[in-house]
Amino acid sequence: MKKILAVDDEPSILTLLKFNLEKAGFEVITTEDGWEAISLIQTEKPDLVLLDLMLPSIDGMEILKKIRQEKNNVPVVMLTARGEDLDRILGLELGADDYITKPFLIREVVARVKAILRRTIGNVYSEEDETIQIGDLLIHTERYEVYLKGEPIELTPKEFELLLYLAKNRGRVLTREQLLNKVWNYDFMGDSRIVDVHISHLREKIEEDPKQPRHIRTVRGLGYKFEDRNEEQSL
Incomplete structure (x- = not known):
């Protein structure tokens, strides 16, 4: 209970x-x-x-x-x-x-x-744990754990959900409205600022330089895209 x-x-x-x-x-x-x-x-x-x-x-x-x-x-x-x-x-x-x-x-x-x-909380203790590896970032989807270069990153539950949804939709441009609907599961009174605040928190925690993010890119006029810029530059 x-x-x-x-x-x-x-x-x-x-x-x-x-x-x-x-x-x-x-x-x-x-x-x-x-x-x-x-x-x-x-x-x-x-x-x-x-x-x-x-x-x-x-x-x-x-x-x-x-x-x-x-x-x-x-x-x-x-x-x-x-x-x-x-x-x-x-x-x-x-x-x-x-x-x-x-x-x-x-x-x-x-x-x-x-x-x-x-x-x-629902699946935190599941024995089946999927992992998502993007560059130096490792996400354990069921254990709600995130590692950057092998070091654990402390995220709030909502920050983790947002990161996980971005990572699962890697390469796709996601609007603020889509993120509100999928991560918060409702229209937050039309206030997309909640997304921007949590994106800012994530960048502070997973980006080496939040002002020049490697993973969470702003797509002007649309929303955000999750990617690995170092990986793209090496192709």
């Missing part, structure tokens, strides 16, 4: 989340306190965190920052009453996997939680 940690300072929202997520088959832990949330993430090791942005003791952005600084790649879905683009983009840049604005439909929350866990 997958474990969800829900963090919100509104008891009614926690009650709603707990009831519906448990009904959907999840174990649910709740807290109204941000500092306790940090402790629970360390001790309970949840499979996913639903994290309110506005908390009284320490806000959700700071909690998310601490999670990622500790190299913890647990999927995080931000919950907020705010709708400003700046807050959404900041959360994504800090490593959030998804973003839901209040008031929300509870069935939407449950659906997104299921989708994220199905894609990021």
